[in-house]
Amino acid sequence: MSSKDFKMKGSSTVAVHGGNEPDPMYSHITPIYASSTFYFDTAEQGMERFAGEDKTQIYTRLGNPGFKVAEQKIAALEAHGITGQDGNPLQLKALLHASGQAAMSTLFLSTCKPGDKILTHFSLYGGTQELLTKVVEEHQIEIIVADLRNPELAAKAMETPGIRLVHIETPANPTLSCVDISLISEMAKQKGYLVSVDNTFASPYLQQPFKYPGVDFVFHSTTKYLNGHGSAIGGVLLGRDLEFMKTKVWKWHVLLGGNANPFDCYLLIQGMKTLELRMDRHCSNAMVVAEYLEKHPQVEKVMFTGLPSHPDHAIAKKQMKNFGGMLSFEVKGGIEAGVRFINRLQLCTRAVSLGTLDTLVSHPASMSHVGVPKAERESYGITDGLIRMSVGIENIEDILTDLEQALQ
Numbered sequence: 001m002s003s004k005d006f007k008m009k010g011s012s013t014v015a016v017h018g019g020n021e022p023d024p025m026y027s028h029i030t031p032i033y034a035s036s037t038f039y040f041d042t043a044e045q046g047m048e049r050f051a052g053e054d055k056t057q058i059y060t061r062l063g064n065p066g067f068k069v070a071e072q073k074i075a076a077l078e079a080h081g082i083t084g085q086d087g088n089p090l091q092l093k094a095l096l097h098a099s100g101q102a103a104m105s106t107l108f109l110s111t112c113k114p115g116d117k118i119l120t121h122f123s124l125y126g127g128t129q130e131l132l133t134k135v136v137e138e139h140q141i142e143i144i145v146a147d148l149r150n151p152e153l154a155a156k157a158m159e160t161p162g163i164r165l166v167h168i169e170t171p172a173n174p175t176l177s178c179v180d181i182s183l184i185s186e187m188a189k190q191k192g193y194l195v196s197v198d199n200t201f202a203s204p205y206l207q208q209p210f211k212y213p214g215v216d217f218v219f220h221s222t223t224k225y226l227n228g229h230g231s232a233i234g235g236v237l238l239g240r241d242l243e244f245m246k247t248k249v250w251k252w253h254v255l256l257g258g259n260a261n262p263f264d265c266y267l268l269i270q271g272m273k274t275l276e277l278r279m280d281r282h283c284s285n286a287m288v289v290a291e292y293l294e295k296h297p298q299v300e301k302v303m304f305t306g307l308p309s310h311p312d313h314a315i316a317k318k319q320m321k322n323f324g325g326m327l328s329f330e331v332k333g334g335i336e337a338g339v340r341f342i343n344r345l346q347l348c349t350r351a352v353s354l355g356t357l358d359t360l361v362s363h364p365a366s367m368s369h370v371g372v373p374k375a376e377r378e379s380y381g382i383t384d385g386l387i388r389m390s391v392g393i394e395n396i397e398d399i400l401t402d403l404e405q406a407l408q
């Protein structure tokens with residue numbers, strides 16, 4: 001079933017069929033191999049597995065049949081339709097982790113050593129920012145922050161001696177700030193720097209950073225759109241340099257011990273198969289919600305990359321197939337109005353995280369950023385009345401009805 005004499009053209013076909021392995025028991029769905037270890041028939045067979053001559057698994061921290069399918073499927077989605085520098089279809093290596101944070105730790109620690117520097121854009125997911133400033137920086141790896149949307153500031157920042165890695169997140173969580181992947185990766189490549197892209201908000205269906213030869217790594221929190229159902233935590237790190245991924249990166253990954261688990265991996269594999277269907281609906285619903293909110297008298301402003309009013313609309317349009325399902329908006333009346341709106345919702349779920357089937361709504365000023373001083377959070381766009389929304393796949397009329405009654 002896995003051998004085809006034609007190339008799969010569509011990304012949904014890749015999501016359903018890509019990466020699958022024939023099962024010795026003829027199981028149609030990739031089973032859950034809930035086993036910590038895998039036996040050897042003979043000592044010689046054990047030796048062959050440790051030497052890498054026999055690819056059968058050994059021990060689940062080092063690999064599991066389910067992890068292999070999930071990794072191959074994500075790699076197939078990220079590489080789909082891209083030709084490598086040798087003229088053949090692009091080959092990628094993916095490593096599945098217990099969480100996005102675990103995959104991010106592997107990325108930073110396997111690429112940088114004390115004395116190296118990491119250049120990032122000013123807008124990053126809070127967990128990434130904390131990992132960089134509270135963990136990575138304690139290991140004498142300096143973090144440089146710049147507005148990488150501005151080519152002059154980016155060029156100036158790249159003059160800093162000692163940079164090893166340029167890490168960008170586009171669109172960024174929660175500001176939706178977008179960075180030009182083509183431009184930044186090309187500038188970095190000329191300097192010989194590694195480049196990593198957090199592609200969580202877009203998903204590989206909407207954006208494929210490996211199209212740009214200067215991109216070395218792509219990261220996803222699989223917790224979000226790849227799983228798509230809010231049923232498991234996970235993260236993945238993909239790399240273009242197969243040898244580097246299989247040696248240095250793999251070593252850090254298995255020795256730090258942030259491996260996935262077979263049950264969460266099973267949920268991820270099932271979820272990924274409907275990625276394209278879900279994303280199309282997330283995108284079309286978000287566009288309608290954004291246009292509705294933009295006209296609403298109780299709404300001060302709407303931040304959605306699909307609206308021409310968003311400052312990064314042109315970059316998003318250039319590098320993404322569609323604009324995704326994430327938006328934020330400001331209700332008039334400050335923090336009380338924000339709290340009141342959130343409390344009146346009857347259909348949308350009050351929760352952090354994103355990329356689930358249901359619409360999730362959060363109020364950063366009273367939730368995720370309650371501990372951040374007002375002046376600081378406002379400096380990166382998190383104002384009192386800001387509402388963040390992960391638009392789900394419900395029927396649009398019901399989402400609008402809920403918003404309408406909550407905004408009254």
Ligand SMILES: *Cc1c(COP(=O)(O)O)cnc(C)c1O
Binds near residue numbers: 099
């Ligand atoms: C959630 C998220 C992460 C962290 O992933 P976890 O699975 O929560 O560890 C990293 N980057 C972005 C953009 C995210 O949204």
